[in-house]
Amino acid sequence: MKSVLIGVGQAGGKVVDALSDFDARNGFGAIIGSLAVNSARSDLQSLPLDTVLIGGSRVNGHGVGGDNELGTEVMQEDIQEVLGAIDGRVTAHAEAIFVVAGLGGGTGSGGAPYLVKELKRVYDVPVYGLGILPGRDEGSLYQVNAGRSLKTLTREADATLLVDNDAWRSSGESLESGYEAINERIARRVGLLLAAGEAVDGVGESVVDSSEVINTLRGVGVATLGYAAAEASGDAGANVNVVTSTTRRAIRSGLSLPDTTSAERGLLVVAGRPEAISRKGVERARSWLETELDTMEVRGGDFPMADDRLAALVLLGGVADSDRLDGFLERARQAAREEEANEEQSAASAFEEERIDGLL
Numbered sequence: 001m002k003s004v005l006i007g008v009g010q011a012g013g014k015v016v017d018a019l020s021d022f023d024a025r026n027g028f029g030a031i032i033g034s035l036a037v038n039s040a041r042s043d044l045q046s047l048p049l050d051t052v053l054i055g056g057s058r059v060n061g062h063g064v065g066g067d068n069e070l071g072t073e074v075m076q077e078d079i080q081e082v083l084g085a086i087d088g089r090v091t092a093h094a095e096a097i098f099v100v101a102g103l104g105g106g107t108g109s110g111g112a113p114y115l116v117k118e119l120k121r122v123y124d125v126p127v128y129g130l131g132i133l134p135g136r137d138e139g140s141l142y143q144v145n146a147g148r149s150l151k152t153l154t155r156e157a158d159a160t161l162l163v164d165n166d167a168w169r170s171s172g173e174s175l176e177s178g179y180e181a182i183n184e185r186i187a188r189r190v191g192l193l194l195a196a197g198e199a200v201d202g203v204g205e206s207v208v209d210s211s212e213v214i215n216t217l218r219g220v221g222v223a224t225l226g227y228a229a230a231e232a233s234g235d236a237g238a239n240v241n242v243v244t245s246t247t248r249r250a251i252r253s254g255l256s257l258p259d260t261t262s263a264e265r266g267l268l269v270v271a272g273r274p275e276a277i278s279r280k281g282v283e284r285a286r287s288w289l290e291t292e293l294d295t296m297e298v299r300g301g302d303f304p305m306a307d308d309r310l311a312a313l314v315l316l317g318g319v320a321d322s323d324r325l326d327g328f329l330e331r332a333r334q335a336a337r338e339e340e341a342n343e344e345q346s347a348a349s350a351f352e353e354e355r356i357d358g359l360l
Contacts, residue, residue, distance in 0.1 A: 001030055001095050001096060001193070001194045001195075001196060001210035001213050001214075002029075002030060002032050002093050002094055002095045002096075002210070003030060003031055003032065003094065003095065003096045003097065003098055003194050004031075004032060004033040004034070004035075004086070004089050004090050004094050004096075004097045004098070005019060005020065005031055005033070005034045005035070005097075005098050005100060006034070006035050006036075006037060006086065006097065006098070006099050006100065006115065007034075007035070007036045007037065007049075007100045007101070008037050008038070008075075008099060008100065008101040008107060008108045008111045008112040008115060009037075009038055009043075009071075009101050009102055009105045009106070009107040009108025009109070009111065009112070010038065010040065010043045010102065010105060010107075010108070011100075011101065011102025011105060011108060011132050011179075012036070012037075012099075012100040012101040012102060012108050012112070012132075013036035013037075013038060013043060013044065013047050013049065013051075014047070014179075014183055015100050015130070015132065015183050015186055015187070016034050016035075016036060016049065016100050017034075017036070017047050017048065017049055018183040018184060018186065018187035019031065019034075019100075019186070019187045019190060019191055019194075020034045020049065021187070022187040022188060022191040023191055023194070023195065026191070026195070028191070028194070028195035030191070030194040030195045031194065032089070032091065032093055032094060033086075033088075033089030033090065033091075033094070034049055034050070034089075035049065035050050035051070035052065035085055035086060035089065036049045036050070036051045036052070037051070037052045037054060037075075037082055037107075037111070037115070038051070038052075038053065038054070038063070038107055039053070039054050039055035039058075039059050039061070039062075039063050039064050039071070039074050039106075039107045039111075040061065040062060040063030040107070041053055041061035041062075042061075043063070050085065052078075052081060052082050052085045054074050054075060054077075054078040054081070054082065054107075054111070055070075055073075055074030055075075055077070055078065055107075056078075057077075058070070058073070058074055058077070059074065063106065063107065064106035064107055064110070065106060066105060066106040066141050066142075066145065067106045067110070068106055068109050068110040068144075068145045068148055068149065069110060070106060070110065071105075071106040071107045071108070071109060071110025071111045072110035072111060072113075072114055073110075074107070074111065075107075075110065075111035075114045075115055076114055079114070079115070079118055082115065083118060083119075083122065086119070090123055090125070094123075094125055095125060095126075095210050095214070096125055096126045096127075096128060096210075096214070097119055097123065097125060097126070097127045097128070098128050098129075098130050099112050099115055099116050099119070099127065099128070099129050099130070099157070100112075100129075100130040100132075101129070101130075101131060101132070101149075102131075102132045102134070103131045103132060103133055103134065103145065103146035103149045103150055103153070104132075104133070104134030104138055104141075104142030104143070104145050104146045105142070105145065106145065108149075109145040109146060109148065109149035110145075110149065112129065112131075112149065112153060113129075113149060113152035113153045113155075113156050113157075116129055116153065116156045116157045117156045120156065120157075120158075126158040126159075126214060126217070126218075127157055127158055128157055128158055128159050128160065128161060128217065129153045129154070129156075129157040129159070129160035129161070130160075130161050130163070130186075130190065131146075131149070131150065131153055131160055131161070131162050131163070132162075132163045132165060132182075132186075133146055133150075133162055133163065133164045133165060133166075134146050134165055135164075135165040135166045135169065136166060136331070138165070140335035140338060140339070141335075143331050143332045143334075143335040144332060144335045144336050144339055146332060147329060147332025147333065147335070147336065148332075150162075150329075150332075154221050154222060158217065158218070158219070159217035159218070159219075159220050159221065159222075159223050159317060160221065160222055160223065161190070161217075161223045161224070161225060161256070162222055162223070162224060162256060162257045162325070163182070163186055163225075163256040163257070164256065164257055164258065164324055165178075165179075165182060166324075167255065167256055167257065167258045167324070168181070168182045168185045168186075168256070169181065169182055185227075186256075188227070189225050189227045189256070189313065190225065192227075192269070192271060192303070192311070192313050193213065193225065193269070193313060193315060195303070196208040196209070196210070196212075196213060196269050196301075196303050196313075206279075206282075206300075206301040206302055207301055207302060207303065207304070208267070208269050208299070208300075208301035208302070208303060212267060212299045212301070213267065213315065215265075215299070216265045216266070216267040216299060216315050216317045217315075217317050218317075220263075220264055220265065220317035220318035220319075221318060221319070222257070222318070222319040222322075222325070223315065223316060223317045223318070223319065224255050224256050224257035224260050224263075224315075224316050224319055224322075225255070225256045225313070225314070225315055225316075226250035226251050226254045226255040226256070226312075226313070226314040226315075226316070227250050227254045227311065227312070227313050227314070228246040228247070228249035228250040228253070228254045228311070228312050229246060229309045229310065229311035229312070230242055230245065230246050230309060230310060231308065231309055232272060232276050232308065232309060232310040233276065234273070234275065234276055234308075235275075235276070236275060236276055236277055236278045236279070236281075237278065239276055239277070239278040239281055239310060240278045240280050240281040240284065241281070242278070242281065242310050243270055243277070243278050243281025243282055243284070243285050243310060243312065244281055244284050244285045244288065246310060246311065246312040247268060247270075247285035247288065247289065247312040247314065248285075248288065249312075250312045250313065250314045251289070251292060251314055255314075255316075257319065257322055257324055257325060258322075258323075258324045259322055259323040259324045260316060260319050260321070260322045260324075260325075261293075261321045261322070261323075262293055262294050262295070262319075262320045262321045263293050263295060263316035263317060263318050263319050263320060264295060264297065264317055264318025264320065265295060265297045265298070265299075265316070265317040265318055266289050266290075266293055266295060266297070266298040266299070266314060266315065266316050266317070267298070267299045267300070267314070267315040267317075268282065268285055268286055268289060268298065268299070268300040268301075268312065268313070268314055269300075269301060269302070269303050269312075269313040269314075269315075270282050270285075270300075270301075270302045270303070270310060270311070270312055270313075271302070271303040271304075271305050271307070271310070271311040271312075271313065272302075272303075272304075272305055272307055272308075272309065272310040272311060273304070273305070273306065273307065273308070274302070274304045276308075276310060277302045277304075277310065282300055282301075282302065283300075285300070285312065286298050286300040289314070293316065
C-alpha cells in the first residue's frame with residue numbers, strides 16, 4: 001500500500017521517522033514520501049526527515065505550549081506552505097496519505113484535523129489519521145486536547161487508526177523510554193500493514209493487497225490494529241494452532257485500542273515463510289474473528305516474509321464498542337468540566353477584586 005506519511009507535532013514526527021526507518025530496513029518500499037510539520041524548531045532539528053516549520057510569525061519556533069486552538073490557527077495560516085511541501089510527494093503511485101499526530105499536544109491535536117481536511121480537498125486518495133492517545137498520567141490538558149481533536153479528526157478523515165499510549169507501554173518504563181518503545185511497536189505493526197501486498201520473499205497463496213486494507217477502512221470512523229507473533233514449525237500442517245492462537249492473542253492482548261469487543265469489518269494478515277503458513281489455520285482464525293466481532297465482513301490473507309516466526313496482524317474498522325475508548329472520552333469530558341469550573345472560579349475572583357478596587 002504505497003503511502004505518504006505526514007507527522008504533525010513532536011509525537012507525529014517521531015512516529016513517522018520510526019515508520020520510515022522500519023520500511024527502509026525491511027526493503028518493503030511501501031512508504032514513498034514523508035514529511036514532519038511542527039511549530040517547535042528544536043523538535044524538527046532532531047529528525048532525519050524533510051521538515052516544515054509553521055507558526056514562525058506567531059510563536060517564533062518555540063511551539064504552541066500545548067494550546068490546541070493556537071495549534072489549529074498556525075496550521076491554517078501556513079497551510080499553503082505545508083501543501084506545497086507535500087505536493088511533490090503525493091505522486092500517481094500514492095494509494096493513501098496518513099497524517100500522524102499525538103492527540104494530546106498542541107500542534108498535533110490542533111493542526112492535524114485541519115491538515116486532513118485540506119488534503120481531502122486537494123487529493124483523491126484516502127486520507128487517514130493515525131492518532132496517539134495520551135496516557136492517564138499525562139495530565140488534564142492532554143486529555144482535553146485529545147478529546148477535542150479526536151472528535152474533529154474522526155469527522156474529517158476517511159478513517160482514524162488509534163493507538164492508546166497506555167496499551168503498549170510496559171510497567172516500570174520511564175516516560176521517555178516508554179515513548180520510544182511505543183514508537184517501535186507502532187512502526188512494526190503499521191509498517192507491516194502498509195507493506196501488505198509488497199511481498200519481497202516468496203509468493204503467498206492468498207496475498208493481501210492494498211484494496212483490502214482500503215475497503216476495511218472505508219467510512220468506518222475509528223480503527224484499531226492488533227498484533228501477536230510466535231515460533232512456528234517449518235511445516236504448515238503443524239501450524240494450524242499457531243495461526244489461531246496468535247490471532248486470538250492479537251485481539252485479546254495486542255490491540256492498539258484495548259478491550260475492543262465489536263467492529264464493522266476486520267482484516268487478518270498472517271505473515272511468515274510461505275511454506276509455514278497454514279491455510280486451514282487462516283480460515284479457522286477468520287471464522288473465529290467473525291464470531292468474536294459479530295460481523296460477517298472479515299477479509300484475510302498472507303504476507304510472505306523471511307522470518308521463522310508467524311505473526312498475526314488484525315485490522316478492525318468501525319470500532320463500535322471499546323471500554324478503553326469510553327473511559328478515555330469520559331476522562332476528557334471530566335477534564336473539560338474541571339477546566340470550565342476553574343475558569344468560572346477565576347472570573348468570580350477577578351470580579352471580587354474589581355469590587356474591592358472600586359471601593360478603595
